[in-house]
Amino acid sequence: RCPDFGVHYKGVALPVDLSDREAIHACVERIADLFPTVDILVNNAGVGGAQNPNPVAQYDDDFWDMSLFVNLTAPYLLMKAFLPKMIEQNWGRIINIASTAAKRGSLNRSAYSVSKHGLVGLTRSAALEVATNGVTVNAICPGPIRTAMLTRLLQYRADLQGITLEEVERSVNPMKRLLEPEEVAEMAVYLASEAAGSVIGQALNIDGGNVMH
Numbered sequence: 001r002c003p004d005f006g007v008h009y010k011g012v013a014l015p016v017d018l019s020d021r022e023a024i025h026a027c028v029e030r031i032a033d034l035f036p037t038v039d040i041l042v043n044n045a046g047v048g049g050a051q052n053p054n055p056v057a058q059y060d061d062d063f064w065d066m067s068l069f070v071n072l073t074a075p076y077l078l079m080k081a082f083l084p085k086m087i088e089q090n091w092g093r094i095i096n097i098a099s100t101a102a103k104r105g106s107l108n109r110s111a112y113s114v115s116k117h118g119l120v121g122l123t124r125s126a127a128l129e130v131a132t133n134g135v136t137v138n139a140i141c142p143g144p145i146r147t148a149m150l151t152r153l154l155q156y157r158a159d160l161q162g163i164t165l166e167e168v169e170r171s172v173n174p175m176k177r178l179l180e181p182e183e184v185a186e187m188a189v190y191l192a193s194e195a196a197g198s199v200i201g202q203a204l205n206i207d208g209g210n211v212m213h
Contacts, residue, residue, distance in 0.1 A: 018045050018074040019066050028081040038082045040093045040192045043075035043119075048149045053108040053156055064111045071115035076122055079137075083130065092135035093192045096123050097184070098203060100143045100211040109153075116141075120203045127201030136200050138191050143207020144172035145179045173208030 012034055016027040031038065047070050052063045075096055086092025101109065102116035120139050127137040144150060151165075158168045170176045187206055190196055205211050 018070045021073075021077065024074060024077050025081075028078070037085055037089060039086070039089075039091065040095070041078060041082050042095045042097065042188055042192075043078060044097045045074070046071045046097065046099075046115075048109065048112050048153060051152070053153075055108055056110050059110060067111035068115045068118070071112070072118045072122065075119060079122070079126060083126070083135070086135045087130060087133045090134040092130075092133075093196075094123075094126070094135070094137040095188050095191050096120075096137070096139040097188075098123070098139040098141045100141050100205060100207050102139070102141055102203065103205070103211050103213060123203065124201040131200050134197075136191070136196065138196075138199055138201065139203040140184060140187055140191070141203050141205045141207070141211070142184050143179065143205065143210045144169075145181055145184060147181065150178070173210040175208035177208070179206065179208055 014027055014030055017023040047067050052060055054060065079094055083092070083094070086094075096119050098119045099112070099116040101113040102120045104113075106113035120141070123137050123139040130137065144154075154168045154172070155165055158165045161168070169178055172178065184206055187204065191199060191204075
């Protein structure tokens with residue numbers, strides 16, 4: 001299970017600014033110094049539109065550029081860096097954390113939705129390229145997960161609608177509750193396992209039944 005994973009494996013935390021191309025390259029080099037191989041890559045960092053919600057006509061250009069870089073270009077750069085070794089060893093797992101915003105539009109969060117649509121496209125394209133190399137590439141599309149980023153977004157929606165945060169939380173999906181981060185982590189553990197060796201190029205929803213395609 002997820003909480004037990006760190007008991008058996010060495011962990012190293014390397015802070016990196018994923019909006020900075022050179023910082024990403026430096027982090028990749030540091031990882032290469034620490035570990036001979038990278039078997040599993042999870043692209044989980046991201047920024048949402050809750051910090052700067054605006055319609056397209058009034059969207060901030062700098063926030064647009066930053067969102068697409070962190071949510072799409074950074075995963076691309078990391079995949080590009082680690083895929084060659086995975087292909088060479090004939091085994092690897094890449095898991096991109098997208099969003100159900102990749103399956104539909106997102107009100108006043110166009111940069112977030114566009115970047116997550118792009119991440120799913122990147123996932124599917126790369127998956128086809130390495131399908132015969134023992135490497136799988138998949139995406140997880142979470143819906144309403146209990147995170148600080150989501151709380152900011154739901155508070156924004158509550159303010160728009162003139163209702164409480166709790167009322168918005170109960171309306172997010174048919175389950176009438178937020179999902180917990182551990183539920184997403186369990187899906188990532190499955191996709192990283194041998195059991196998921198034939199799961200290729202999928203964008204799997206975990207959202208309490210809100211999006212069913």
